Amino acid sequence: MDGLTINQAAETTGWSPRMLRYLDGSGLVSPSRTGAGYRIYGPGELQRLRTLRELLDTQGLEISDVGFAQRMRSEPELQTAVESWFDAPVAPPEGVAGTADWLRFEQSKHERLLQLAGETR
Amino acid sequence: MDGLTINQAAETTGWSPRMLRYLDGSGLVSPSRTGAGYRIYGPGELQRLRTLRELLDTQGLEISDVGFAQRMRSEPELQTAVESWFDAPVAPPEGVAGTADWLRFEQSKHERLLQLAGETR
DNA sequence: ACAACCTTACCACGCTTGTGTCAGGGTTTG
DNA sequence: CAAACCCTGACACAAGCGTGGTAAGGTTGT
Structure with missing residues (x-):
């Protein structure tokens, strides 16, 4: 001992x-x-x-x-959720018309990401 | 505007x-x-x-x-300091004789790391 | 010029964090 | 077996966080 x-x-x-x-x-x-x-x-x-x-x-x-x-290293879905928040683009990507469209685009993208992260829990 | x-x-x-x-x-x-x-x-x-x-x-x-x-992403020396803490080995590496030697080894290694991190600030 | 906004700077309040201490009870060891 | 440890659980308390409010003063639009 x-x-x-x-x-x-x-x-x-x-x-x-x-x-x-x-x-x-x-x-x-x-x-x-x-x-x-x-x-x-x-x-x-x-x-x-x-x-x-x-x-x-x-x-x-x-x-x-x-x-x-420690939570960040042991929960990969937490890490991706946090990183996806920081990495959200400030300017709309190609192929999205106006500001309103872009906001909808970002919104649904994040909803998908967060749902994905939640499923693995 | x-x-x-x-x-x-x-x-x-x-x-x-x-x-x-x-x-x-x-x-x-x-x-x-x-x-x-x-x-x-x-x-x-x-x-x-x-x-x-x-x-x-x-x-x-x-x-x-x-x-x-956010601090972790904007201060690389903070990130390396935190990661080096989590990644500290639990068993002594090769070439280090006893437990006392290993403790001294780890101690000086971390001092070097932390000093390195501090210099860039 | 006046209403309707905006700014910073405070005071307050409930909740959490970090820390000490103490009580009641089990374990190890001389 | 008694002293010296260890355990958990609780109470306490300072400091900080998240949040609301309010006061004193600058800006804007009609």
Whole structure:
């Protein structure tokens, strides 16, 4: 049973035990458990905890930001939905006549995209 | 001067004028301005506003999430910093002897990465 | 010139996030 | 077996977000 217990992990990473449980609950750093449910932090988790602190500080992020980034990587439909929003064209594409037509075009395109994303859930 | 004024844009998009100013301030949908400072919403902004509502609802996002996604696309060093955190290996790579050595290895690697990211700012 | 708009700057309020602490109860170890 | 740990769940509280409102003042159109 190599690995640190939660108070030991708190000691060496600088996080409080409370925050280690919070980070576990939010899915960012989830250590393995013993049969009795005790959290066991291995080298990988300890490293992620230390670098998480640096990531937040140097980039000015919130924990929830990293949680959202994790959602983006684990849910491809979320990623495509977000990217399709940013990549929506500002000028109408070829073959669409007036502004009103273009708006309808964009509207239906996004509805298709969003429906597609929703189906896989 | 084609484009809608803020109350007209609010009418057709379903956002309140208050929220349109908030979204402008948070950088998500920033319309152009007249000489006197009035916001003018063109077709592109109107489309982004309508699809933003759908994006938030269907994906269960917060406005700040989309703001963070925007930061990720506009700051490559932020993106690499976040990705390098997620991609940190859980097992030591070849050529590194024990756990202690590996921790030092990872530590210095991330310090290099973060410093690299900071330099470009 | 007057009504009907627009601007920024505030105050307020409910909800969420991040964080501490404490209680009640199970586990491990000297 | 008793001390020292661990667990979950709850209460608390500051700070921030999303949202509405309102006040003081500039712009526009008829």
